[in-house]
Amino acid sequence: MPVLEELRYSIENGRIKDTEALIRRALEEKMDPQEILSAGMIPAMRSAGNDFRNGEADIPRILSAARGMQKGLNILEPYMRRENLPCIGTAILGTVEGDLHDVGKNMVAIMFRCAGFRVIDLGVDISEKQFQKAVRENPEASVVCISSLLTTSAPEMRGIVKALRKMDKERRLKIMVGGGCITQKFADEIGADAYTENAVDAAEVAKKFVMEKRRDSGEADGPGSAGVSAGTF
Ligand code: B12
Known part of the structure; x- marks a missing residue:
């Protein structure tokens, strides 16, 4: 399974450890952090949200999805920050x-x-x-x-x-x-x-x-x- 697909699955299902490992793997594979976020993480959180709305996901799962997102954002952030960017x-x-x-x-x-x-x-x-x-x-x-x-x-x-x-x-x-x-x-x-x-x-x-x-x-x-x-x- 391609890494982004696995990543989406891990977030949707609140598998935080998998989420962290998959983001690291995607970065090792030199994927653009912006793409990891916009093609992997955001659609997964949206889909988890839809499941929650439809009653297909309970609060613990949504909380795990949200925690997975946060852990993932923490891993991605240093890769997205531009070095020597002046404070605007x-x-x-x-x-x-x-x-x-x-x-x-x-x-x-x-x-x-x-x-x-x-x-x-x-x-x-x-x-x-x-x-x-x-x-x-x-x-x-x-x-x-x-x-x-x-x-x-x-x-x-x-x-x-x-x-x-x-x-x-x-x-x-x-x-x-x-x-x-x-x-x-x-x-x-x-x-x-x-x-x-x-x-x-x-x-x-x-x-x-x-x-x-x-x-x-x-x-x-x-x-x-x-x-x-x-x-x-
Ligand atoms: C995760 C979640 C939770 C988690 C929150 C965990 C956390 N640490 O954030 C938990 C389980 C705690 C939770 C609790 C509740 N939730 Co809730 N939750 C969600 C869920 C599933 C996902 C939210 C999310 O993270 N989205 C992903 C992020 C990336 O999207 P986003 O926040 O919209 O942000 C994007 C943009 O909006 C924008 N943006 C965000 N902020 C800003 C600010 C500025 C200035 C700008 C320009 C842009 C911008 O940029 C972001 C990225 O692109 C949504 C459903 C959904 N589809 O959104 C329901 C949802 C928001 N929750 C809802 C409800 C009702 C609740 C509860 C009242 C449930 C309950 N009965 O207890 C409680 C309220 C608790 C409280 N007092 O806040 C409803 C709200 C309905 C409404 N319109 O009022 C929703 C829509 C679910 C639903 N359809 O019923 N929830």
Whole structure:
């Protein structure tokens, strides 16, 4: 069986040790880490999610699938990070209060790091006040990413966006929202700057924000801005 097929099977069935071994094998076979993620791990997690929805997978299996994803992401991350990539900005990231899902958020963190961002990951179950505190303590941050997978906790995003806007009168912060239950329509309604369906696009959009900001502030292209160009990811 080809390695990616085996990898998908191991994640879907929550076989964490197999998942780790198969990712290592795929890397030894010189597979592109991005492909391992997008053709192996993400479809497997999606399929596990569908099984969960249809009642074909129980919570322990889904938890094992999520743990396998996280272990796999940890193995892949160093291979995806570009050496000597200059830091292009700081992003604050968290899952909203009442929501403990973190697989997608962790993927966003990895993609942002790979794109050259310093990421302050607040974790899960993060309140409006905690987002505000993080922004206050990190005035250099240019992007805030808010994740939610539950329709019951997604409305928390509205309050967070409002509170952050109140603090950020000069609009230096770009606020991005995402997660399984978020739509472009909802993002527009709550006044977020961007929504993307996946973590790869999220990092691209954030990079564009940084480029625009630099252009608007008249910052010339120089060594510090190397890597901040469309398509470097
Ligand atoms: C794994 C899982 C769990 C695990 C979570 C483990 C963990 N550490 O995360 C456990 C078992 C704990 C769990 C618990 C629950 N879950 Co759950 N869970 C899932 C499941 C199967 C997969 C989620 C996942 O990891 N997806 C894979 C990742 C990669 O996708 P993603 O998170 O969407 O992220 C991608 C994008 O959305 C985007 N993205 C994510 N965040 C952000 C942020 C920004 C800024 C941007 C731009 C993009 C972005 O990038 C990511 C990668 O491309 C989904 C079903 C599904 N199909 O999604 C249900 C699901 C989310 N869960 C659901 C429910 C109902 C629950 C529970 C309430 C169940 C219960 N009755 O107890 C609890 C809630 C616990 C809580 N308070 O949070 C429902 C939510 C329904 C809804 N719309 O409200 C779902 C949809 C299942 C279902 N259909 O019923 N769950």
